[in-house]
Amino acid sequence: MEPPHPDWIVPDWPAPAHVRAFVTTRAGGVSRGPYSSLNLGLRTGDDPAAVAANRARLRGALPQAPRWLRQVHGSMVVEADALAEPPEADAAIARDPGTVCAVLVADCIPVLVTDRAGTFCAIAHAGWRGLADGVLDRLVRRLPGPAADLLAWLGPGIGATAFEVGADVREAFLARHAESEAAFAPRGPGKWLADLPQLARQQLARAGVRTAGGGSHCTYSEPERFFSYRRDRTTGRMAAVIWRDE
Numbered sequence: 001m002e003p004p005h006p007d008w009i010v011p012d013w014p015a016p017a018h019v020r021a022f023v024t025t026r027a028g029g030v031s032r033g034p035y036s037s038l039n040l041g042l043r044t045g046d047d048p049a050a051v052a053a054n055r056a057r058l059r060g061a062l063p064q065a066p067r068w069l070r071q072v073h074g075s076m077v078v079e080a081d082a083l084a085e086p087p088e089a090d091a092a093i094a095r096d097p098g099t100v101c102a103v104l105v106a107d108c109i110p111v112l113v114t115d116r117a118g119t120f121c122a123i124a125h126a127g128w129r130g131l132a133d134g135v136l137d138r139l140v141r142r143l144p145g146p147a148a149d150l151l152a153w154l155g156p157g158i159g160a161t162a163f164e165v166g167a168d169v170r171e172a173f174l175a176r177h178a179e180s181e182a183a184f185a186p187r188g189p190g191k192w193l194a195d196l197p198q199l200a201r202q203q204l205a206r207a208g209v210r211t212a213g214g215g216s217h218c219t220y221s222e223p224e225r226f227f228s229y230r231r232d233r234t235t236g237r238m239a240a241v242i243w244r245d246e
Helices: 050-060 129-132 134-140 168-175 178-183 196-206
Strands: 019-023 077-079 092-093 101-104 110-114 121-126 150-155 165-166 184-188 193-194 211-214 236-242
Touching: 019 110, 019 134, 019 211, 077 178, 092 101, 092 134, 092 236, 101 110, 110 134, 110 196, 110 236, 121 129, 121 236, 129 168, 129 196, 134 193, 134 196, 150 196, 168 178, 168 193, 178 184, 178 236, 184 236, 196 211
Parallel strands: 077 092, 150 211
Antiparallel strands: 019 236, 092 121, 101 236, 110 121, 110 150, 165 193, 184 193
């Protein structure tokens, strides 16, 4: 699949051709200032008319309007096919062709999921709070078939050299799984660098997912290409989308 905009990112994963997905970048929109240019987040402080124009550009690359979520950094999983209004949730599953699952991100990792036959598609918004609450585990348990048949791909998120956290974040993971210790490097007294992609891969592996690609782009470290809340605070949001063609 060619990206609808040359700067947008298409997953490099072994999904069937009828499973379509991409992640937007800053490029291709009309927003200005700290939101330049393709800000897709309505609750960022940007001009609503600019966000509407940006969302219209995204919609033009999709078979249907995205089934947006009201993301709350939790672990609720919803069925996207019947959604009329955005629910409070951080993961969604689509079983019908054409239904577009979507999340907004600006440091948290978008995780895209399908199976080797492409019988469904799913997405999760995976920040540290959602991961600590088990969002990927809950998503995998809702999906049909054996977990070993699932394919996951991690989109752009804050990288292991940039995500400084306190001891409370580290303890939130270690209290559940001792292996999480490998994803934290000491930064100073009471401070740690957290490897969010590694924490996501650990959770997927515990759930039985053997194939999890991506995770190579750091939103914090590439300011020309990605929005980053941790870096800029006042900033826009990118979108990750996934759907199945007929």
